[in-house]
Amino acid sequence: MQLSCLDINQLIAAAGGDPWKIDESLQSGRPIQISDLAKAFHDAGRCTAESSKAFDEACRRFEASWNRENGDHPINDSAEVQRATQSLGVQAAQLPKIGVDLEDIAAVLAETQRVSATQISSLDAQLKDIDGALGHLLYDDHDPAETPAIQQRINELINLADADTKSTLNTLESLRDGYTDHLEKAVTNLRVDDGYDPAPIQGIDDDGKISHDEHDQNAVKNYDAKQRELDQALVNSPGGMTPEKADAAARLRDYATATNPAADLDARRLASERLDDFAMARFTGPLPTDPILGGDARSRAQMRLEWQKKFEQGLPGGPPMNPDQVTQLLDNGEQEARAVVMQQAVKGLVSQGMSPNAAKAVAGDVARGIPWAEITKQQGQIVTLAGAGVDGTVAARGGRHAVDAFTPEDVKAFERVGKVLGGAGAAVDVALALNDWAHGAGFAESAGKAGGSIGGGWLGGMAGGAAAGSVIGPEGAFVGAILGAAAGAWGGEKLGGFVGGQLDK
Structure with a gap:
């Protein structure tokens, strides 16, 4: 205008x-x-x-x-x-x-x-x-x-x-x-x-993020601007094939696929994701914590690259996989993990006496990045359970619409859980801390069982090395658990419970 x-x-x-x-x-x-x-x-x-x-x-x-x-x-x-x-x-x-x-x-x-x-x-x-x-x-x-x-x-x-x-x-x-x-x-x-x-x-629903397609395009442009010539020079350098040369050649192949209009749509997407993992794994500077799985984009990319290599080489007892199969497996696992974490967080809140609707609202707030301690405050644009009236309603403040009805029992349950989860920074913290806790298990044992169980499913039951040290921990622990689960939900739960039980002693 x-x-x-x-x-x-x-x-x-x-x-x-x-x-x-x-x-x-x-x-x-x-x-x-x-x-x-x-x-x-x-x-x-x-x-x-x-x-x-x-x-x-x-x-x-x-x-x-x-x-x-x-x-x-x-x-x-x-x-x-x-x-x-x-x-x-x-x-x-x-x-x-x-x-x-x-x-x-x-x-x-x-x-x-x-x-x-x-x-x-x-x-x-x-x-x-x-x-x-x-x-x-x-x-x-x-x-x-x-x-x-x-x-x-x-x-x-x-x-x-x-x-x-x-x-x-x-x-x-x-x-x-x-x-x-x-x-x-x-x-x-x-x-x-x-x-x-x-x-x-993501992104096409106007959620404040760029779409996956745009993200992939940016990854390809970033590789072209900062790394492609270096990789080409390394591949063309004299001497035999080294692991570094092999990695550079793989990235060049991914770039060729990602920029080929005639290539399969999914093949272009997966090649772009691998280029993005490479760039993000080397990123320096602070990054926001994933509000659902914990950790940040750098640690996520580093672990994806590590497991990309392991699956391409073939885990003990399993055949090697091609790069696209592995990248899609990791994508599927992360997508499933986000759903399971939210389900486990809601399940844990319900086990503490919160109604399903209230538990979903609380888990949703945490998953959107609202710090647990902030949910208890009645200020700014945050709609909180603590603002619930005796009629079970919450007044809208700061432009936010009122959330669905919360009962006085929901408020009491929230306050009780909040005493323990005041430092929760991601939905996974809620899931790890509350799952099985109501049944008398120690905190670390409950966290280990939850992390191991969800983690086993994350990789679809495929065998892998157990990253026992990553099962427990408040931030980013779940990402380590899902990448290090032993095999399947049952096996992961048994392993996680054992590791956590040792920490409770």
Whole structure:
């Protein structure tokens, strides 16, 4: 939008925020891609009348709001459904429910985009009218005697522009917060109720992150700019093949695959992920902690690279795997782990007397990166259980919508658990600390059993070396546990319980 008299930056400053930036963020979402993935899950499942009705209703809401733009399909829908059922262990009966939840996200996102676009269009029209009126007052010839009245009118128009911008900002902030609240609950439901972590929709659901496709493209560009020439020079250097040369040659092959438009979509994605793991493993500087699994992106990448090599070489008793098979295995394991961690966290909270709905809300807050200690505070934009009234409701504060009803018993359970989990920084901390604790096991033993059990499933029961030292620990421990579990959920639980039991003595 071009304005002659009004300054957009001044309008933003006066409003206290940028409504155009909020709209741009919302419009970056790709509801059609989420809807297509939802249809793939729905069509693959055994639909009940109830799930079909809910899915059809979400589809109607989506169709009513979608503007039929941005129709690209970077998600390999059929392959994702196949991975969910064959590799992630999602039951066939859950597929329609996953489809409903995904379609509901697509519908709400499309509705939010439509309303946001309408609000911005209206604001732009209002500001253009005001800008035109200001132009006449500022540049047309006037009787000098009218100057005071003209200046007053100019001030009134500027104030009106500020007020219109502020009003639109407030509306879009409320709209964004409402969608964010809905998205957060929907993602938690997918993980806890459906056993499916919706990793493929990251970024295209407007969750504040870049999409996996964009992330992969950035990884390829980063490799091209910083490492490709060095790898080529190493491969071309005299002398025999060394492990370093072999690694460099593998990265060059991954780059060639990732930049080949004719290559298979999944092959390009997996090659890009390996290039990203290489870059992230060498990253220096602070990184945020993963709010679900603990650890950070650097430690995650380092362990992925380590296990990439181990599986490609072949573990004892198992055949070697090709690079794509290994990378996909690690992706599947992490995706499954996020769902299982959330399920275990909710299970642990319920075991302490919290209702399932309240437990899901608390686990969801932790998974979104809200520190455990902060959940107990009644300030800022955090909706807390401690703010629950005797009627079981929580008042909305700071633009956040009220969470679902919490009973006084939920509040008491939260306060009791909070005395122990005040330092919890990730959902895995909750899962490790509370699982089996209610049954009299020591803290370390409970943590070891939970970590070992979940960890065994993370690698699909494949044999691996037991990283006993990683089973226990408040931050990043679970990532070590899932990469070091012995074999299967049962074996991992026995090993973890044994290690933790030794620490309790």
